[in-house]
Amino acid sequence: MGTEMTGADIVVQALTDLGVEVVFGYPGGAVLPIYDALFQQNRIRHILVRHEQAAVHAAEGYARSSGKVGVVLVTSGPGATNAVTGITDALMDSIPLVVLTGQVPTHLIGTDAFQECDTVGITRHCSKHNYLVQETARLGPVLHEAFYIARSGRPGPVVIDIPKDVQIMKARYTKPGVISHKTYKPQVKGDLAAIEAAVDMLAAAERPILYTGGGVINSGPVASQLLRELAKATGAPVTSTLMGLGSVPDDHPQFLGMLGMHGSYEANMAMNKCDLMLCLGARFDDRVTGRLDAFSPTSRKIHVDIDRSSFNKTVRVDLAIQGDVGSVMEDMLKVWRARGHRAADQKAWWEQIKGWRSRNSFGFEQKGEALLPQKAIQRLYEMTKARKPIISTEVGQHQMWAAQHFGFHEPNKWLTSGGLGTMGYGLPAAIGAQLAYPGALVIDIAGEASIQMNIQELGTATQYRLPVKVFIINNEYMGMVRQWQELNHGGRYSESYSDSLPDFVKLAEAYGWKGITIEGPDDLDAGIQAMIDHPGPVMVDCRVAKLANCFPMIPSGASHTDMILSAADERGEADDDAKALV
Amino acid sequence: MKHLPSERHTLSILVDNEAGVLARIVGLFSARGYNIESLTVADVSDDHAVSRITVVTNGPPPVIDQIMAQLDRLVPVHKVVDLTDWGPHVEREMALVKVAGTGDKRVEALRLADIFRARPVDTSTASFVFEVSGSSEKVNQFIALMREVGLVEVARTGVVAIARGAEAV
CATH class of the missing domain: 3.30.70.1150 (ACT-like. Chain A, domain 2)
Structure with missing residues (x-):
């Protein structure tokens, strides 16, 4: 029947049984019993962050890079509310997390007690599922069920709110066997008849395209392998969303690059002109589709997704296949081979694509003396690629430039906040990834504004001797805000200048980091080399051209065929309909 | 898709009879901008484990499909049935x-x-x-x-x- 132990000990025992190695957290009154239990064991490592939001992002970075469930432990009230941004981020990007929050004792719930907040109420809309555990005996089963829910189906964050008295009381705990939930049973295997129909549509297509997303990464490394096989078998071009980068190598001849608002011209044009779109684990996000009524008007669309609610949400599809994208691709390949299909003659299609590619939409032209941000990222890529680095980012221009100019060749190497677009994500995510892969080169490509949103985490890296690198693309502006103000609001730069910046080198040194400044093109290679060579954490302040814009770009409210390729196409002020879009 | 004519649909939702489940259902409707014309809820099983929620909603067919799919993926939801589509009721x-x-x-x-x-x-x-x-x-x-x-x-x-x-x- 298992042994009787305190709720706090049950939490630690269950986490151990679940194979948890690292917990990111911050103590407080309502979780002291769990922290006491952690103190008295040495199987689980606790990483003390400096702010609860960063605990969640670090767990996301850990989860995204390793494929494991990220675990967070925070206190009640402000501990829980500070975690909300991270939890929402994980929900939007389908990252498996279990977030344990302390709560005031059950008899005080509802009395506005000190550090009380309605955690399950607040997180109901930003978690995949949540629990308030009111009996110690329920703790074990709830923890095991939470991990199952977090990682199965479409992954996401699960919150477990644990009142302090529940942590103190005793109950019996037994390690459960195989978890199966009475109602939650995600469909992994796709419907075979639908898969056969999809294969026939694919084989008959003259202008097919594979539109792939974060689901391919979430499905596990095998799915990326299967995607490459599917691309080879069908001969179809492949494009990827921001979240899916790395599933197909950047230099793969059939890869068209990222699609969407700042995607490549060839990817967006091919999406518009294809006759068959196979969407694999992506969700027709507004950054990808542009104007909906002009989105890929001539194609038949097949959508493979594990989440039924992704089907027909914004774009009507002709065939929906619910299932794990890896499993469905495996079945598609089997059917493809069994039917003896060969890649159709797509010569005309590839000729067309070659024409779009020749526009070289990610190209940039060196004008003047200043270091171009694109150049800085390109060199960073070239000088580090042999180390197969893990890259995280903050949010803004630098994020899009990183997506465009840093080549990804494997899944799980690219950590970025796509759905929620959370500034301050990159540094803690890099810390999480470094803990999962202590020997890896982990670089947060940051902006000078974003990095300040969780800059306190420099201390966390120092404390645990994590050699993360922060490469700040410093243009002294919240660049993406400034770019939109330039393109849509007549160049009125309202509050987008990064005034009173700290001396990043001194700041780094104050935390025990190495600080490096790159003043211009002449220092670039030496600065990057010094960063790589230093065994500890390094912050690089890379000063770049202040007013560079991120192109190509589909302006808000425009279609894939209306891309702005360079500054020459800018329009100055948007109409009100376009201004109302984000 | 939201510009198609609206239809009235009656949905039966079987859910775990646990704290907060009604808030999840109602919250989903408000968060995603779906309409609720009426809503009833009561425990309907012998062991008090399952509640039945009846929601009358309205929206264009694709929105009704979305509502069904969104409800269906909530963890405590056992089953969602669109009685209007189901047939005689x-x-x-x-x-x-x-x-x-x-x-x-x-x-x-x-x-x-x-x-x-x-x-x-x-x-x-x-x-x-x-x-x-x-x-x-x-x-x-x-x-x-x-x-x-x-x-x-x-x-x-x-x-x-x-x-x-x-x-x-």
């Missing part, structure tokens, strides 16, 4: 209707109630409370008539619904 609503008046109006109220098979469940010398049940249209109609004979207030249950025939949904 019975919908019933109950209302308590208070009317005050004397003389002719009082007599007329009683006479109308009789036609609607509404039962007086409370009476004083100056008022009645009628219990009326049936389709929402019938209840609407009864309430409209009562306005003319001294309607004071109304309490309605909202729609409950079940499929016709021997099968459970």
